[in-house]
Amino acid sequence: MRLKQGDMASATVFSEDPVATARHWAEQGARRLHVVDLNGAVAGRPKNEKVIRDMIRAVGDTMPIQLGGGIRDLDTIESYIDAGVTYIIIGTAAVKNPGFLSDASYAFPGHIIAGLDAKDGKVAVEGWSKMTGHDVVDLARKYEDYGIEALVYTDIGRDGMMTGVNIEATLKLAQAIKIPLIASGGLNSIKDVETVCRTLVPEGVIGAITGRALYEGKIDFKKAQAAADKAVGK
Amino acid sequence: MGNIRSVSKALERVAPQERVEVTSDPAVIRACGRVVVPGQGAMPDCMRQLAASGAREAVIEATREKPFLGICIGMQMLFEHGEEGDTDGLGLLPGGVPRFPAARMAGLKVPHMGWNEVRQARAHALWEGIPSGERFYFVHSYYPAPADAAVVAATCEYGVAFTCAIARDNIFAVQFHPEKSQTAGLRLLSNFVQWRP
Numbered sequence: 001m002r003l004k005q006g007d008m009a010s011a012t013v014f015s016e017d018p019v020a021t022a023r024h025w026a027e028q029g030a031r032r033l034h035v036v037d038l039n040g041a042v043a044g045r046p047k048n049e050k051v052i053r054d055m056i057r058a059v060g061d062t063m064p065i066q067l068g069g070g071i072r073d074l075d076t077i078e079s080y081i082d083a084g085v086t087y088i089i090i091g092t093a094a095v096k097n098p099g100f101l102s103d104a105s106y107a108f109p110g111h112i113i114a115g116l117d118a119k120d121g122k123v124a125v126e127g128w129s130k131m132t133g134h135d136v137v138d139l140a141r142k143y144e145d146y147g148i149e150a151l152v153y154t155d156i157g158r159d160g161m162m163t164g165v166n167i168e169a170t171l172k173l174a175q176a177i178k179i180p181l182i183a184s185g186g187l188n189s190i191k192d193v194e195t196v197c198r199t200l201v202p203e204g205v206i207g208a209i210t211g212r213a214l215y216e217g218k219i220d221f222k223k224a225q226a227a228a229d230k231a232v233g234k
Numbered sequence: 235m236g237n238i239r240s241v242s243k244a245l246e247r248v249a250p251q252e253r254v255e256v257t258s259d260p261a262v263i264r265a266c267g268r269v270v271v272p273g274q275g276a277m278p279d280c281m282r283q284l285a286a287s288g289a290r291e292a293v294i295e296a297t298r299e300k301p302f303l304g305i306c307i308g309m310q311m312l313f314e315h316g317e318e319g320d321t322d323g324l325g326l327l328p329g330g331v332p333r334f335p336a337a338r339m340a341g342l343k344v345p346h347m348g349w350n351e352v353r354q355a356r357a358h359a360l361w362e363g364i365p366s367g368e369r370f371y372f373v374h375s376y377y378p379a380p381a382d383a384a385v386v387a388a389t390c391e392y393g394v395a396f397t398c399a400i401a402r403d404n405i406f407a408v409q410f411h412p413e414k415s416q417t418a419g420l421r422l423l424s425n426f427v428q429w430r431p
Contacts, residue, residue, distance in 0.1 A: 031369075061244045063371070109276065206343070
């Protein structure tokens with residue numbers, strides 16, 4: 001299921017069988033799976049644990065899975081990592097309670113990714129329904145000091161709207177931090193993929209997340225991967 | 235040491251007829267047919283745990299006498315010294331484990347995280363069915379720098395060219411994670427369980 005700009009009222013269900021969908025992307029040659037428990041993100045606690053565990057069982061032993069959405073305590077993180085999730089994404093909880101992100105990074109080194117959702121340089125929380133006064137770059141640097149493994153940056157002006165990646169904002173953030181950055185939001189065409197690879201990859205962006213464009217057929221996965229490999233010269 | 239579960243599950247997948255056991259019991263390590271030492275996180279912690287578990291000597295014996303696969307920190311620990319935490323390794327292979335040099339990384343980030351091309355330096359039973367240049371999943375800030383070029387089985391490039399696989403006699407070790415590297419990774423693990431060095 002995907003949302004437009006984080007609005008649950010705009011939810012589109014693309015598949016009734018997330019496990020089969022996960023297998024499908026694995027078969028297509030996906031190199032990492034990004035999973036969000038959307039109900040969990042809204043509720044502030046995991047809501048789709050069973051189906052997520054089934055997805056992990058299906059593909060978690062052959063590729064990295066990163067999982068976010070309503071993860072607010074260390075026990076939940078531990079149980080997902082034990083089940084085979086490689087990376088846990090902490091978003092809203094990190095903004096509201098930086099100590100939690102710090103504790104998680106200390107307890108599970110190498111497994112914690114922070115998710116920053118932002119618009120016009122300012123951080124948003126709770127499925128993007130609330131804007132905060134935090135500056136994206138300042139907060140990203142603070143998270144980096146906690147020892148997070150990587151950062152997922154979602155430009156919420158773009159996510160699900162398929163209007164192109166916010167290259168400028170992503171580039172600015174990538175250049176400000178030392179850890180890997182994953183870009184999310186706005187990937188809409190093979191051309192966008194190529195642009196990301198040419199302009200952002202040399203600055204430390206290691207990947208881009210796309211959902212809606214794949215499910216609506218605007219991006220063909222295999223063609224996109226081939227274009228990306230070509231654009232980065234490998 | 236993290237990721238142990240993924241490694242054991244991936245091994246079960248490629249060798250359903252074999253018994254795969256996660257253990258730190260020296261007796262079990264001495265009794266088994268082949269040994270995989272995974273490892274994720276920090277080399278000092280992994281070295282400490284290896285000593286604390288009492289498995290250190292059994293692991294060293296395994297590197298001398300049975301098919302042995304080291305993964306990530308499980309590879310780094312084979313060397314003499316790790317820059318991370320100024321840690322002594324097992325010293326089974328001459329060389330060290332330095333950190334990616336900040337001055338030569340340009341815009342590249344550390345850790346090196348993601349899929350990268352693995353260039354095979356020589357033929358080996360564990361490369362069977364895997365073309366040179368195939369991509370594997372990496373996540374690491376330190377890399378093996380063997381003093382003996384003869385052990386290099388593959389290299390990779392990330393800011394610097396580095397050794398990402400080594401082979402010597404019954405030892406094979408990789409810096410990347412075959413258990414997260416899709417079909418190529420499963421093939422390498424499958425080759426390992428069938429390997430008769």
